[in-house]
Amino acid sequence: MTTTTTNTPVLARLGRLMVDTPLIPLTLILLALIAVLAILNPAILSMFWVGNTLKIAIPLAMLAACQTLTMLTGGIDLSVGTAATIAAYVTATATPLIGAPSAIGIAMACALAIGVVNGIGIAFARVHPLIMTLGTGLIATGCLLVYQRSVISTGTIYPEVLVWLGTGRTWGLPNGLFLFIPFAVLILWVQRRTGFGRLLYAIGSNEAAARLSGVRVWQVHLALYSLSGIIAGLSGLLYLGMVKTASLSLALPLDLPSVAAAVIGGTSIFGGRGGYGGTILGALILTVLATMLTLLQMPEGGRRILYGAIILAVTALYIRLTDRS
Amino acid sequence: MTTTTTNTPVLARLGRLMVDTPLIPLTLILLALIAVLAILNPAILSMFWVGNTLKIAIPLAMLAACQTLTMLTGGIDLSVGTAATIAAYVTATATPLIGAPSAIGIAMACALAIGVVNGIGIAFARVHPLIMTLGTGLIATGCLLVYQRSVISTGTIYPEVLVWLGTGRTWGLPNGLFLFIPFAVLILWVQRRTGFGRLLYAIGSNEAAARLSGVRVWQVHLALYSLSGIIAGLSGLLYLGMVKTASLSLALPLDLPSVAAAVIGGTSIFGGRGGYGGTILGALILTVLATMLTLLQMPEGGRRILYGAIILAVTALYIRLTDRS
Amino acid sequence: EGYKIGISNTVQGNGWREQMVCAMKAEALASGKVESLNIAHRNTDAAGQLEDIRNLIQAGVQAIVVNPSNSEGINSAIKEATDAGIVVVAVDQAVTEPSAYILSNNQEQYAYLGAKWLFETMGGEGAVVYMRGAAGAGADNDRDVGFKRAMAEFPNITIAQEVFTGWQQDQGKQQINDIIAAGVPFQGVWTSGIDNVIVDAFVESGAPLVPIVGADNAGFVGQLSSVEGLQGAAVTNPGSVGGAGVALAIQILDGQMPAEKTVLVDPALWENVTEEGKANLAAAANPNLSPEWPVSVSIDGWTTYTMDQIIACKGPGE
Amino acid sequence: MTPAPASPAAMLDARGVAKNFGAVVALRDASLLVAPGQIVALMGANGAGKSTFVKILTGALKPDAGQVRIRGQDSTVASPAGARRSGLVPVYQEPSLIPDLSVADNLRLGDTPVDRFRHWVSELGLPDLRQDAMIRSLPLAALRIVDLARALAVEPDVLLLDEMTAALPTNLVDRVLSVVRAQANAGRSVIYISHRFTEIAAICDRATVLRDGLTVGDLAIEPGIEDRIVEMMLGAGVAAAAATRNASRSSSQGTPRLKVRGLATGTRLTNVSLDLRPGEVLGVVALEGQGQDELFDVLAGNRRATAGTVEVDGKPMTFAHPADAIAAGLTLVPGDRAHALLMQRSVRENIALPLLARFANWGGISMREEQTRVGAAIERLQIDTRAQGEVRRLSGGNQQKVTIARWIAKGVQTLLLFDPTRGIDIRTKRQIYALVRDLADQGAAVLYYTSELAEVRLACDRAVVIFNGRVVDVMDAADADEPTLMRAAYGLTEKTPEAAGAVA
Numbered sequence A, B: 001m002t003t004t005t006t007n008t009p010v011l012a013r014l015g016r017l018m019v020d021t022p023l024i025p026l027t028l029i030l031l032a033l034i035a036v037l038a039i040l041n042p043a044i045l046s047m048f049w050v051g052n053t054l055k056i057a058i059p060l061a062m063l064a065a066c067q068t069l070t071m072l073t074g075g076i077d078l079s080v081g082t083a084a085t086i087a088a089y090v091t092a093t094a095t096p097l098i099g100a101p102s103a104i105g106i107a108m109a110c111a112l113a114i115g116v117v118n119g120i121g122i123a124f125a126r127v128h129p130l131i132m133t134l135g136t137g138l139i140a141t142g143c144l145l146v147y148q149r150s151v152i153s154t155g156t157i158y159p160e161v162l163v164w165l166g167t168g169r170t171w172g173l174p175n176g177l178f179l180f181i182p183f184a185v186l187i188l189w190v191q192r193r194t195g196f197g198r199l200l201y202a203i204g205s206n207e208a209a210a211r212l213s214g215v216r217v218w219q220v221h222l223a224l225y226s227l228s229g230i231i232a233g234l235s236g237l238l239y240l241g242m243v244k245t246a247s248l249s250l251a252l253p254l255d256l257p258s259v260a261a262a263v264i265g266g267t268s269i270f271g272g273r274g275g276y277g278g279t280i281l282g283a284l285i286l287t288v289l290a291t292m293l294t295l296l297q298m299p300e301g302g303r304r305i306l307y308g309a310i311i312l313a314v315t316a317l318y319i320r321l322t323d324r325s
Numbered sequence C: 001e002g003y004k005i006g007i008s009n010t011v012q013g014n015g016w017r018e019q020m021v022c023a024m025k026a027e028a029l030a031s032g033k034v035e036s037l038n039i040a041h042r043n044t045d046a047a048g049q050l051e052d053i054r055n056l057i058q059a060g061v062q063a064i065v066v067n068p069s070n071s072e073g074i075n076s077a078i079k080e081a082t083d084a085g086i087v088v089v090a091v092d093q094a095v096t097e098p099s100a101y102i103l104s105n106n107q108e109q110y111a112y113l114g115a116k117w118l119f120e121t122m123g124g125e126g127a128v129v130y131m132r133g134a135a136g137a138g139a140d141n142d143r144d145v146g147f148k149r150a151m152a153e154f155p156n157i158t159i160a161q162e163v164f165t166g167w168q169q170d171q172g173k174q175q176i177n178d179i180i181a182a183g184v185p186f187q188g189v190w191t192s193g194i195d196n197v198i199v200d201a202f203v204e205s206g207a208p209l210v211p212i213v214g215a216d217n218a219g220f221v222g223q224l225s226s227v228e229g230l231q232g233a234a235v236t237n238p239g240s241v242g243g244a245g246v247a248l249a250i251q252i253l254d255g256q257m258p259a260e261k262t263v264l265v266d267p268a269l270w271e272n273v274t275e276e277g278k279a280n281l282a283a284a285a286n287p288n289l290s291p292e293w294p295v296s297v298s299i300d301g302w303t304t305y306t307m308d309q310i311i312a313c314k315g316p317g318e
Numbered sequence D: 001m002t003p004a005p006a007s008p009a010a011m012l013d014a015r016g017v018a019k020n021f022g023a024v025v026a027l028r029d030a031s032l033l034v035a036p037g038q039i040v041a042l043m044g045a046n047g048a049g050k051s052t053f054v055k056i057l058t059g060a061l062k063p064d065a066g067q068v069r070i071r072g073q074d075s076t077v078a079s080p081a082g083a084r085r086s087g088l089v090p091v092y093q094e095p096s097l098i099p100d101l102s103v104a105d106n107l108r109l110g111d112t113p114v115d116r117f118r119h120w121v122s123e124l125g126l127p128d129l130r131q132d133a134m135i136r137s138l139p140l141a142a143l144r145i146v147d148l149a150r151a152l153a154v155e156p157d158v159l160l161l162d163e164m165t166a167a168l169p170t171n172l173v174d175r176v177l178s179v180v181r182a183q184a185n186a187g188r189s190v191i192y193i194s195h196r197f198t199e200i201a202a203i204c205d206r207a208t209v210l211r212d213g214l215t216v217g218d219l220a221i222e223p224g225i226e227d228r229i230v231e232m233m234l235g236a237g238v239a240a241a242a243a244t245r246n247a248s249r250s251s252s253q254g255t256p257r258l259k260v261r262g263l264a265t266g267t268r269l270t271n272v273s274l275d276l277r278p279g280e281v282l283g284v285v286a287l288e289g290q291g292q293d294e295l296f297d298v299l300a301g302n303r304r305a306t307a308g309t310v311e312v313d314g315k316p317m318t319f320a321h322p323a324d325a326i327a328a329g330l331t332l333v334p335g336d337r338a339h340a341l342l343m344q345r346s347v348r349e350n351i352a353l354p355l356l357a358r359f360a361n362w363g364g365i366s367m368r369e370e371q372t373r374v375g376a377a378i379e380r381l382q383i384d385t386r387a388q389g390e391v392r393r394l395s396g397g398n399q400q401k402v403t404i405a406r407w408i409a410k411g412v413q414t415l416l417l418f419d420p421t422r423g424i425d426i427r428t429k430r431q432i433y434a435l436v437r438d439l440a441d442q443g444a445a446v447l448y449y450t451s452e453l454a455e456v457r458l459a460c461d462r463a464v465v466i467f468n469g470r471v472v473d474v475m476d477a478a479d480a481d482e483p484t485l486m487r488a489a490y491g492l493t494e495k496t497p498e499a500a501g502a503v504a
């Protein structure tokens, strides 16, 4: 009888480590990027820079929470950018008319409505989430244009609390963390320690089996996409406070990066695998990467090439390391 | 023994008809839209209008072929708009320097290169097609920007054959059909009557099973995405002849409609189901829909709302009719 | 020892904006007073532009010429810059921050001038196809005001169809094709700069030509003198305001303050009906330019570079 | 048929249940009566409608017609959750666990009492199952046990077991049978579906027989009843075709088609050597998880060996991909048909798949030739093609036949069959034995793993027994009665590795 050699190759062992604790390699990638930055420009690593990076990463990480949760079920939510933009735009333009609290209330109701419509289409009409959320995104943009025509002359006000959250600092760190840390803890708890979180994994992993175990899949979808709408609305408010601009395309450029953050963070687009911890690191990695490309003084063409190439490389590396079972 | 009542509900019977011959309901939807158009403006139903609609639908239908084929395997190709744009831009700007044949050759090589890179990433690095094609799209756009800086003052020429294909008419019908009809016949034949086509369905329904039957899945992915790149390049050339503008975002707005055309045409985004016949009808439906919205004198907001709503309604209806049981 | 100037632009890959950036580079080079240009030229939104401007401040530039993505969104960064003693000139579109200088094309006048010519050419009555730009964009709103002002002066003019081209050539072409095919009666077309494809659509479909007003893009200007039977007018909307912005910034750095904080460049109209108009067109036509570039590559009294310099698109030190 | 007498004592009483799937009539008029403390066997050929019946009873499908009474009360069970509230708990034929969750999370999902679950798991023979194990990492047999233990932990009034034992090795089957019997003795009712008469005879009280969606009989289980049940299941006349035992004539001369030496991979397969000759059917017997899965995977090119050699017709081979194995003539029918089938494609496409796999065959398909080949394979395996548009609509047994038909159409040299009669009815089983024999007579070599020990004598010439990743015994099929195989499978009669390896 031959003895099986137990000295497995290093790559495979590393792979196993990553499957068990996927946050480690992501942290390593993040640190490596920061190291590259520090070499490029040693002066950069200040408290100010850290605070600034966190500030920019927060809205992205929040929108990426929507992607993480929906991707766990095998879905995706490409309407988050629109929902965030609408929440921001409505808040800024309605505040002069009806005051900040009501304006924020209405804005969040709009974001929730988008989520509910997504949920209904996905849960009952069984439209694929990609199509459904693109469709509602289109419809919602249309509504925003109609709305914009009707409020064109009232001017904009940015509620102070949002400005404080978006631009203020406390001990050098952005106030946005006062919103984000409880938010992240909540999402991690929901995902790991609640029945709802478990159902997300269950549906993404085997919807038929979940159904046979008595799960009412439509309830989960409805709740999930509504939650996603609310999170998107919240991110929009924070972003408004940060940018202090009510534009019709405010958060739209964050749609694809939010998907990228979740994917880099190790959430599978096929459903059933991943988690929000990795996503947060993914958002930080993307933000640091963007800073790096700016510092490199790359022309736009080069920036895009590098950005795309690095995202693909990180994704491929991660797959290579974790998927060789 | 109880007799089972055999009078099945109408909806279910209609559903069965649609599963068997999915082209019938799509044709009905198309005819219904045309009927609405004719009511809105009876003058419209001219030969000129038919030719015009076909002309506009052709590039969309060609790009949607890329989506159909990749979606059959459970993939998607979101780099087609970029590949088409690059092919068009390179042709227009390189023709003054090296003549049309070489320029077209280089342009098609660029489009093919994008497809090959997609294929490699998906086949070997096992990156999800959504991420991979978005990534190469980003990189390719970057390359285009770099290229554009180097040719800024050379001017543009549109090769005559492309202009003839894109804008000419023969017996009232657009010359683009001389390219498109053989193309569509070829794609339908590939999809239904070739081993390659069967393998697309096989991989989309159960990749592991295809592998166990001896299919080298990477070969199929590589060939598929390369083919997709070539088709996208070809569509770009045709589109260039049609629009006669070399812009950096020429065909990008067609990315999402090409997906929508395939989905409306009944191809499943999960893989394994659908076909190009439906996609062609889907492209026609979208084109007629756009005309209708133009004629309705909708303001932009209303247009988007209606466009999104109709796409969702058609998709949901189709799912409802075909997927019950 | 020259000046160090920063540039911030948020739209890329559009002929008009390319010309703007090339004009900035050419003017900096031609002035001989600029040591280096620091260019942030990418597709982004207000948030990204805020970041770009802060990076420029950190890089230590003495002046920033910016095409603002939005009239309010970047005010905070502009304030930071002017507080730090940096001269800020906004070109093309206005900003509401009072410490910035503004040098822009007069968009309201742009629309008014073209519409007025069109309505007069139509004999003061008939229906017009109104092809706007991108819904919600600042310049589009300003142009709409001008267009409506002209409409008010011609009570017998109606709008046959109002569409948004999104400033996309293909979309505009599809829309005009639909309108022609649908048989909607109209006697004129006003477009917000998507022009040569509109003429193409008429020619390709064999539909009778009507008067068309567009911008001074090279392609359209060429068509105005070459297409048989076409009556039309090009309204200038020079991308070279970028060059003018740089010139203004240099003047200010040299210590010559302008009288007003806001300088509007008024458009000119070149039609192909009168001899004078034809001469203007012939003078402006330039086959070397990309059809998407405006032919008005310079602005009298502001820019000092030559045609070759702007086409070469090289800044100081390149 | 005679309606069952209305019995107030009935636990479950279903009558006139009908269900159509489009044009396919799955159930025409099915009835079932179960008293408390009874185990009722639900019998029927492949496609008779058993699984459909179970799904209707437990609310996973809605019937088109029919009436179900539970404890004498009219009841409409609208969902699996509702069925559970009424005391009906199923174990479906497909494992209904979530692959990406751990065992513990799966239990929480269904509100299963954990303590009782633990009790049942160890009672059923898996005492060291880890609660934090991911479902996707467990073998099929363990999943079935988890499924059953989960159902038992709810303490149901009626337990419905749909081919629960088909994928289980013999030792676990025995545990399951005794647990089920004990449940009935404690006053609970059980509906038991299996294609194995030994199991039916061992524990069931009555049998209800379905044929083509119709309940055709309801009889008490007593010695000698087997033939009557078979006759009812299949219709008169068919049952007579008894299996003909094949003469064992393994030839020990000539180059073996397949020569395996010292094969090892992973932790389970440590050292297997065997020879397989043309014209031979070599049985493989092993308890769950002794390395047989890995052995078949390596031979099919689905997994790489870490040690050992494989020779095909005397030439050493290494397979990096299933395509390599297929090129060398080795074709696998996997144990889990979900790994083999394109569920949403037609029977024809499924069968033709291997014909198109190679790059050289990517071009145009000759539809006529394909039709001939596929038709012949369907004919040979007597696949019920009523629902051939999509394989997922076939009954389990017919799906299994498709996985075999594929290789018949392609032409076989060496067939690796992993439990090919899993879930297949008695008639088809006999057809498959005959088919395997036919193939061998035509010069094919067959490696035949089976979890049903009695099959060795019915289908094989010789058998190797694998225990702990190595061959521990080799015997002639004639000597391979169940007790002998069982002892060998437990490693009790292990020969020295050399001896076993040499004779294999």
Ligand SMILES: Nc1ncnc2c1ncn2[C@@H]1O[C@H](COP(=O)(O)OP(=O)(O)OP(=O)(O)O)[C@@H](O)[C@H]1O
Residues within 6 Å of the ligand: B325, D021, D022, D024, D025, D026, D044, D045, D046, D047, D048, D049, D050, D051, D052, D053, D386, D387, D392, D393, D394, D395, D396, D397, D398, D423
């Ligand atoms: N979803 C479905 N769509 C169409 N036909 C179906 C569907 N499910 C089952 N059938 C058909 O219903 C009939 C009965 O199937 P069922 O699975 O109940 O049989 P069974 O008795 O369990 O067979 P087996 O022993 O093979 O599992 C078969 O002919 C099958 O093809």
Ligand SMILES: Nc1ncnc2c1ncn2[C@@H]1O[C@H](COP(=O)(O)OP(=O)(O)OP(=O)(O)O)[C@@H](O)[C@H]1O
Residues within 6 Å of the ligand: D045, D046, D047, D048, D050, D051, D093, D094, D095, D144, D162, D163, D164, D165, D166, D167, D193, D195, D335, D336, D337, D338, D339, D395, D396, D397, D398, D422, D423, D424, D425
């Ligand atoms: N995908 C699978 N591959 C292999 N075995 C399976 C699979 N799914 C279920 N089984 C096992 O095979 C047995 C038979 O399943 P099948 O679907 O055939 O049941 P059935 O329809 O009641 O029976 P029959 O197929 O005889 O009509 C089940 O008890 C189950 O343990």
Ligand SMILES: [Mg+2]
Residues within 6 Å of the ligand: D050, D051, D052, D093, D162, D395, D396
């Ligand atoms: Mg069954």
Ligand SMILES: [Mg+2]
Residues within 6 Å of the ligand: D047, D051, D093, D395, D396, D397
């Ligand atoms: Mg079955």
